[in-house]
Amino acid sequence: MKAAVVYEAKEPIDVVEFTSGSVGPHDVRVRVGASGLCHSDVAVQTGDLPFPLPMILGHEGAGVVEEVGSDVTTCQVGDHVVLSALIHCGVCRNCLKGRPNLCTANLELTFPGTDAADGAPRMADSNGRGLYQFSAIGTLSEVLVCNERRAIPIPDDVPMEIAAMTGCGVLTGTSAVFNRAKVQPGSSVVVIGCGGVGLNVIQAAALAGASTIIGVDLHDDKLSMAQGFGATNLVKNESAEATVEQIFELTGGEGADYAFEVVGIPALVSLAWDCLRQDGTVVAIGVQAAGAITELPGLEFCMTEKTLMGCVYGTSRPTTDIPMLVEMYRQGQLEIEKLITHRFDLEEINGAVEKMEDGHNARGVVVF
Structure with a gap:
């Protein structure tokens, strides 16, 4: 399996072989179908966002659930899902007042690059070095493991690259x-x-x-x-x-x-x-x-x-807003296809970054 990884700020992105960790009781393993490339991902590469390194980039993706933990209740094997960059606890003050994007637990669960119970990276490269995941998902990888609350089920008739766009650009x-x-x-x-x-x-x-x-x-x-x-x-x-x-x-x-x-x-x-x-x-x-x-x-x-x-x-509520946006697309109320101006293979990730930085890209997407 391969992923796009930043090892050092201001250096090119590496596409490396990696292994994914075990699936915990509340985790899911997702085979990624498509992932957008966002300016926030590039900000990790440039060092403008001081996230822990090395890190698998990507926070705008969609895929198919391959494995679920013993206590997972929100999705099942075979479900098509959009990956959410934010997670919410459902019980803090902000969640209870309808602002899950400001969940007080989210900063602790998202920005360290892992939400595993032991706080360790879920992924590792071929040398055994732990790999953090952008927003604890890291969608620029062929497979990922994340908490079930980050995997939002959607109908399976929506193309993967369309679904991926609803995870950040469209949602925000x-x-x-x-x-x-x-x-x-x-x-x-x-x-x-x-x-x-x-x-x-x-x-x-x-x-x-x-x-x-x-x-x-x-x-x-x-x-x-x-x-x-x-x-x-x-x-x-x-x-x-x-x-x-x-x-x-x-x-x-x-x-x-x-x-x-x-x-x-x-x-x-x-x-x-x-x-x-x-x-x-x-x-x-x-x-x-x-x-x-x-x-x-x-x-x-x-x-x-x-x-x-x-x-x-976007002050979004991912678990309800992502399905809503997907349905708006299915009903012809929302344009998403025209957002995608370039498609890339994972191995072309540095070229995709160059396309973004030249200022003429609306959204580039990596298709697996």
Whole structure:
């Protein structure tokens, strides 16, 4: 079995042979069918996300359950599943108030790269070195072992690469609109960054009934895609000042009701803020590098009543939202196929990263 592994930050990703650990009472073994490649994965390679190494990358995947632990109740062998990057305990304060994405146990169970009972990595390379898993799943591997709560059953008529997209890009973008911002019909929305997540913000804003949806990006091909997903207007972000000016022109001189930053760059959060009307809302979705600082004009907090919202995994409820999104796709209400701009073999993972970094990729997917 092979997996894409980061051994050292700022070094190429290695595709290595590995062995998977035993399946515990509440674990499942999943044969991965497809996995997306996300900027967060690359942030581990660059060192911007200081996760433990070596680590199997990938947190946006789907596959088929091959083995279940003795106490598993949520799925069975043969089930098609989407892998969730977050897990929830169901009993903490945040879970009980409907915010499982902020489960207080999740940080302890996800970001160390393993949620095994003994805290040790589940996987090991051919030299016996333990391999951590991104979000305790590591979907850029042919097989993985994870807690059953990370494996969300879905109908088996959904193609694997489509299902994989609902595990992060589709889930994060749509949930940020529906669950976090709660975009209102007739409102104006700016989306800064029209990649895989941003395109889903756009199509969700359209589904929510926003009347003006403005896609902002550096690249003409991404802007073209944004239009196909429901953007009513397009702005090429050649300078912050010019972009803000165009946004105000497109919103009757008032600014936007909502601005979503979907890149993870502090300057773009500031740009989103400057695009708002009074009482407007910024939703900061993009994952910023550890230590990054975003600066905003303090006086505007008390003079404009603008709001800055953080957003973890779209403020999603994976166990209910992923099946909902899959069903929306099956009913023709959600576009997912057009998100996938490139397909790769696992051995081509470094080329897939290059494609992502050149800025023209919406979503690349590794198909097993």
